[in-house]
Amino acid sequence: MVKLKKYILVLIIGLSMSASPLCTSIWAKDFIVVIDPGHGGHDPGAIGGFSKEKNINLNVALKLGKLIKNNNEDVKVIFTRSTDVFIPLNRRAEIANDAKADLFISIHTNAVAGSKTVKGASTWTLGLAKSEANLAVAKRENSVILYENDYKTRYAGFNPNSAESYIMFEFMQDKYMSQSVHLASLVQKEFRHTCTRIDRGVHQAGFLVLKASAMPSILVELGFISTPEEEQFLNQDQGTSSLAKGIYRAFLTYKREHEIRATGASRTVIPVEDKEDNRSQEKPDSSSQRVAIKEPSSEPQAVSIKNDIRNTEEIIFKIQIFTSSALLTEKDKRLKGLKEVENYKEGGLYKYTYGASSDYNKILKTRRSIAKDFKDSFIIAFKRGEKININAAIDEFKKRNK
Ligand SMILES: [Zn+2]
Numbered sequence: 168m169v170k171l172k173k174y175i176l177v178l179i180i181g182l183s184m185s186a187s188p189l190c191t192s193i194w195a196k197d198f199i200v201v202i203d204p205g206h207g208g209h210d211p212g213a214i215g216g217f218s219k220e221k222n223i224n225l226n227v228a229l230k231l232g233k234l235i236k237n238n239n240e241d242v243k244v245i246f247t248r249s250t251d252v253f254i255p256l257n258r259r260a261e262i263a264n265d266a267k268a269d270l271f272i273s274i275h276t277n278a279v280a281g282s283k284t285v286k287g288a289s290t291w292t293l294g295l296a297k298s299e300a301n302l303a304v305a306k307r308e309n310s311v312i313l314y315e316n317d318y319k320t321r322y323a324g325f326n327p328n329s330a331e332s333y334i335m336f337e338f339m340q341d342k343y344m345s346q347s348v349h350l351a352s353l354v355q356k357e358f359r360h361t362c363t364r365i366d367r368g369v370h371q372a373g374f375l376v377l378k379a380s381a382m383p384s385i386l387v388e389l390g391f392i393s394t395p396e397e398e399q400f401l402n403q404d405q406g407t408s409s410l411a412k413g414i415y416r417a418f419l420t421y422k423r424e425h426e427i428r429a430t431g432a433s434r435t436v437i438p439v440e441d442k443e444d445n446r447s448q449e450k451p452d453s454s455s456q457r458v459a460i461k462e463p464s465s466e467p468q469a470v471s472i473k474n475d476i477r478n479t480e481e482i483i484f485k486i487q488i489f490t491s492s493a494l495l496t497e498k499d500k501r502l503k504g505l506k507e508v509e510n511y512k513e514g515g516l517y518k519y520t521y522g523a524s525s526d527y528n529k530i531l532k533t534r535r536s537i538a539k540d541f542k543d544s545f546i547i548a549f550k551r552g553e554k555i556n557i558n559a560a561i562d563e564f565k566k567r568n569k
Pocket of ligand 1: 205206212213220274275276308
């Protein structure tokens with residue numbers, strides 16, 4: 168389509184004027200990701216039958232960092248630790264804040280008392296724990312501050328083991344929530360498909376390390392060290408490689424979407440998943456990478472959508488403007504006077520959208536027109552009433568409009 172080509176040409180000219188040199192990166196600034204292997208040094212984290220959490224976390228973190236570095240020239244990887252050393256919790260967030268990171272990924276291993284059979288991987292974002300079990304995970308991870316001598320002053324009297332200390336998470340506003348939850352669901356999807364782990368879902372709880380980091384951030388619980396079968400997996404080279412690859416693929420999808428939102432285009436390629444190489448491959452051969460036409464994503468939570476676009480094969484693009492845990496009235500200030508706003512429910516949250524078009528360029532224009540009021544808004548896509556992967560949707564749109 169001539170229009171599309173023209174648009175791409177304009178985009179390339181625009182980018183070449185704004186970013187230099189063009190050959191190294193088309194982005195004005197490199198994407199910075201901070202990888203945080205939980206625990207370390209005299210803090211072992213959870214202890215299994217024969218291994219310690221701190222070592223599993225570090226193995227997966229280093230493999231993840233290597234995958235990112237080896238395949239993405241435009242990404243800067245920073246580790247909060249790359250050896251077996253103790254790092255205070257607030258220092259971990261500080262490293263990410265000082266680097267003005269775009270993303271913070273904290274890597275942990277779960278444990279539970281009284282069960283040797285519970286299995287699966289979960290991803291967490293900052294928020295109020297909805298159950299005792301979820302609160303217990305935050306309590307266990309936060310209690311590492313007890314290893315720090317001056318934790319009482321450093322964390323303003325926060326007692327990691329007292330439920331009252333967690334009340335503050337109830338009233339907290341997290342402007343990165345929707346991006347964090349989105350990344351978390353991408354990670355869970357990969358854990359399910361790429362790593363064939365049991366999907367324990369995306370959850371919220373009051374993690375101090377996430378609270379202190381000023382960017383989209385997630386905390387991954389790779390599996391249960393307290394379950395012998397999972398402890399084995401977590402200590403095998405194949406197991407840690409597979410988990411690192413899963414997080415890596417989610418990272419790529421997130422980054423690609425982030426770039427498309429910002430500039431309308433992305434050079435980030437997601438390697439086609441090859442089930443055969445799940446077993447042994449740690450470092451994908453970059454020469455065999457190509458842009459994946461991904462299948463419509465099935466998020467961990469069911470997606471329902473209000474309006475009737477269910478009977479059409481057409482892809483409908485919309486702009487997600489923000490997320491709320493409660494339904495809003497039409498006069499809500501957060502809508503900033505915007506009319507004809509819709510919502511759909513996903514992961515227990517109401518996601519508000521604006522605009523609807525089968526023309527990606529049109530929705531891109533609409534997005535620009537509201538960007539001033541809704542800085543963090545981004546484009547999503549639906550097919551047959553189901554939310555689908557935005558990259559796949561854009562690829563399909565481009566193919567259809569060639
Ligand atoms: Zn941990």
